[in-house]
Amino acid sequence: MEVFGAKANVYLSFNGGIQDLAKTICKGLILPPFSFDTDEEPPHNLSGTCESLGFEIWLEESKEDSRFSYRLKVETELSIEESFNDHMHDLSAWFARYISQICGVKSGIFDMEDESFVIFINGEIQK
Secondary structure, eight states, X not given: OOOOEEEEEEEEEOSSOHHHHHHHHHHHHTOOOOEEEEOSSTTOOEEXXXXXXXXXXXXXXXXXXXXXXXXXXXXXXXXXXXXXXXXXXXXHHHHHHHHHHHTOOEEEEEETTTTEEEEEETTEEEO
Protein backbone atom coordinates (compact mmCIF):
# COMPACT_ATOMS: atom_id res chain seq x y z
CA MET A 1 0.00 0.00 0.00
CA GLU A 2 1.25 3.48 -0.87
CA VAL A 3 0.65 6.49 1.35
CA PHE A 4 0.35 9.99 -0.07
CA GLY A 5 0.47 13.42 1.54
CA ALA A 6 -0.91 16.69 0.22
CA LYS A 7 0.42 20.18 -0.42
CA ALA A 8 -0.70 23.53 -1.80
CA ASN A 9 1.07 26.72 -2.79
CA VAL A 10 -1.33 29.65 -3.22
CA TYR A 11 -0.53 33.30 -3.93
CA LEU A 12 -2.81 35.94 -2.41
CA SER A 13 -3.58 39.56 -3.22
CA PHE A 14 -4.62 41.54 -0.16
CA ASN A 15 -4.59 45.27 0.53
CA GLY A 16 -3.89 44.96 4.26
CA GLY A 17 -1.10 43.64 6.41
CA ILE A 18 -0.16 40.02 6.89
CA GLN A 19 -1.87 39.81 10.30
CA ASP A 20 -5.14 41.16 8.87
CA LEU A 21 -4.92 38.65 6.03
CA ALA A 22 -4.35 35.86 8.56
CA LYS A 23 -7.51 36.89 10.44
CA THR A 24 -9.50 36.86 7.18
CA ILE A 25 -8.19 33.41 6.26
CA CYS A 26 -8.73 32.02 9.78
CA LYS A 27 -12.32 33.22 9.82
CA GLY A 28 -13.15 31.88 6.36
CA LEU A 29 -11.35 28.54 6.70
CA ILE A 30 -12.18 28.09 10.40
CA LEU A 31 -8.51 27.84 11.43
CA PRO A 32 -6.85 28.52 14.76
CA PRO A 33 -4.98 31.85 15.00
CA PHE A 34 -1.60 32.13 13.27
CA SER A 35 1.56 32.53 15.35
CA PHE A 36 3.85 35.23 13.95
CA ASP A 37 7.61 35.58 14.03
CA THR A 38 10.30 37.30 11.98
CA ASP A 39 12.81 35.53 9.76
CA GLU A 40 16.24 34.95 11.25
CA GLU A 41 17.93 36.31 8.13
CA PRO A 42 17.63 39.93 6.93
CA PRO A 43 15.33 41.59 5.96
CA HIS A 44 13.54 39.86 8.90
CA ASN A 45 10.10 39.58 7.26
CA LEU A 46 7.12 38.69 9.40
CA SER A 47 5.58 35.29 8.66
CA GLY A 48 2.85 33.25 10.28
CA THR A 49 2.18 29.57 10.91
CA CYS A 50 -0.66 27.48 12.22
CA GLU A 51 -1.66 23.83 12.31
CA SER A 52 -5.02 22.23 11.68
CA LEU A 53 -6.26 18.72 10.91
CA GLY A 54 -2.77 17.37 10.29
CA PHE A 55 -1.72 20.24 8.01
CA GLU A 56 0.95 22.83 8.68
CA ILE A 57 0.16 26.21 7.15
CA TRP A 58 2.62 29.04 6.45
CA LEU A 59 1.69 32.60 5.47
CA GLU A 60 4.47 34.86 4.21
CA GLU A 61 5.16 37.88 2.07
CA SER A 62 5.83 37.16 -1.59
CA LYS A 63 7.67 39.18 -4.21
CA GLU A 64 7.48 36.54 -6.96
CA ASP A 65 4.71 38.35 -8.88
CA SER A 66 3.61 41.97 -8.46
CA ARG A 67 -0.09 40.96 -8.48
CA PHE A 68 0.30 38.94 -5.29
CA SER A 69 1.73 40.25 -2.03
CA TYR A 70 1.48 37.02 0.00
CA ARG A 71 1.91 33.27 -0.32
CA LEU A 72 0.12 30.57 1.63
CA LYS A 73 1.82 27.18 1.77
CA VAL A 74 0.08 24.10 3.13
CA GLU A 75 1.55 20.65 3.66
CA THR A 76 0.51 17.54 5.52
CA GLU A 77 2.49 16.97 8.67
CA LEU A 78 4.64 13.86 9.15
CA SER A 79 5.02 13.49 5.38
CA ILE A 80 8.79 13.80 4.87
CA GLU A 81 9.00 10.37 3.25
CA GLU A 82 6.05 11.12 0.97
CA SER A 83 7.59 14.45 -0.06
CA PHE A 84 10.96 12.83 -0.73
CA ASN A 85 9.31 10.09 -2.86
CA ASP A 86 7.11 12.58 -4.77
CA HIS A 87 3.97 11.12 -3.18
CA MET A 88 2.29 14.46 -2.53
CA HIS A 89 -1.03 15.37 -4.12
CA ASP A 90 -1.00 19.01 -5.24
CA LEU A 91 -4.21 20.72 -4.07
CA SER A 92 -3.09 24.23 -5.13
CA ALA A 93 -5.70 24.88 -7.84
CA TRP A 94 -8.60 23.66 -5.72
CA PHE A 95 -7.36 25.51 -2.63
CA ALA A 96 -6.83 28.80 -4.53
CA ARG A 97 -10.35 28.62 -5.92
CA TYR A 98 -11.76 27.76 -2.49
CA ILE A 99 -9.94 30.60 -0.72
CA SER A 100 -11.10 33.10 -3.34
CA GLN A 101 -14.71 32.03 -2.92
CA ILE A 102 -14.91 31.46 0.85
CA CYS A 103 -12.56 34.22 2.04
CA GLY A 104 -13.14 36.73 -0.76
CA VAL A 105 -9.39 37.06 -1.35
CA LYS A 106 -8.00 37.18 -4.90
CA SER A 107 -5.77 34.14 -5.24
CA GLY A 108 -3.58 32.49 -7.82
CA ILE A 109 -1.32 29.56 -8.59
CA PHE A 110 1.67 29.24 -10.86
CA ASP A 111 0.88 26.80 -13.67
CA MET A 112 4.19 25.07 -14.42
CA GLU A 113 2.86 23.69 -17.70
CA ASP A 114 1.95 27.11 -19.14
CA GLU A 115 4.56 28.97 -17.07
CA SER A 116 1.92 31.54 -16.09
CA PHE A 117 -0.35 32.43 -13.20
CA VAL A 118 -3.95 31.25 -13.00
CA ILE A 119 -5.99 33.80 -11.05
CA PHE A 120 -9.20 33.16 -9.10
CA ILE A 121 -11.65 35.85 -8.02
CA ASN A 122 -14.82 34.82 -6.13
CA GLY A 123 -14.25 31.20 -7.11
CA GLU A 124 -13.99 31.90 -10.84
CA ILE A 125 -10.92 31.69 -13.08
CA GLN A 126 -10.01 35.10 -14.53
CA LYS A 127 -8.73 35.10 -18.07
